[in-house]
Amino acid sequence: xxxxxxxxxxxxxxxxxxxxxxRSKDAQKQALAAGLLSEKFPSIKRLSVHLxxxxxxxxxxxxxxxxxxxxxxxLFAMPxxxxxxxxxxxxxxxxxxxxxxLLPSSDSSGKCAKPIFVGSSDxxxxxxxxxMDLEYFPDAVPEPQEPAAAAPQDASPAx
Ligand SMILES: [Zn+2]
Numbered sequence: 727x728x729x730x731x732x733x734x735x736x737x738x739x740x741x742x743x744x745x746x747x748x749r750s751k752d753a754q755k756q757a758l759a760a761g762l763l764s765e766k767f768p769s770i771k772r773l774s775v776h777l778x779x780x781x782x783x784x785x786x787x788x789x790x791x792x793x794x795x796x797x798x799x800x801l802f803a804m805p806x807x808x809x810x811x812x813x814x815x816x817x818x819x820x821x822x823x824x825x826x827x828l829l830p831s832s833d834s835s836g837k838c839a840k841p842i843f844v845g846s847s848d849x850x851x852x853x854x855x856x857x858m859d860l861e862y863f864p865d866a867v868p869e870p871q872e873p874a875a876a877a878p879q880d881a882s883p884a885x
Pocket of ligand 1: 806807808809810811812813814838839840850851852
C-alpha cells in the first residue's frame with residue numbers, strides 16, 4: 727500500500743452547503759404552503775405540464791416538462807427566465823380552471839409584464855406557453871347522463 731493519499735477538499739466556500747440546505751428548506755416550506763395536489767385537486771390523477779419560455783424576440787429560452795401526481799406539491803409558478811429577474815409565471819388559475827371542468831387538456835400563454843430593470847419603461851416581454859394534459863380519477867368523472875329527453879318538460883312556453 728502506497729502511503730500516497732491525496733485528499734482533495736473542495737473549495738471551502740463558506741456556506742455553499744448551508745445555502746443549499748436553506749434553499750431546500752425554503753423549497754420545503756413553499757411546498758408545504760402550497761399543499762399537495764391531492765388536497766387541492768383531489769380529482770387529478772396525473773398532470774403533465776409542458777412549458778416553453780421565449781424571449782420578446784421569440785428566442786427559445788427554456789423548455790421543461792413537469793409530471794405531477796397526487797403526492798406532489800402544487801407549485802405552479804415559474805420564475806421568468808428573462809432579463810427582468812423578478813417576474814414569474816403563475817398558472818395555478820389554469821390548473822384550477824381545467825380541474826373544475828375536468829378538461830383533458832388546456833393551453834395557455836402569458837407575457838411577463840415586469841420592467842427589464844427597476845424604473846425602466848421597457849417591459850420584459852418574455853412569453854410562456856403552457857400546455858397541460860390532465861388525467862382524472864374515474865370517481866371524479868360523472869357517469870354519462872341519459873339524454874335530456876327524459877327530463878320533465880314543464881317549462882314549455884304558455885300559448
Ligand atoms: Zn420577465
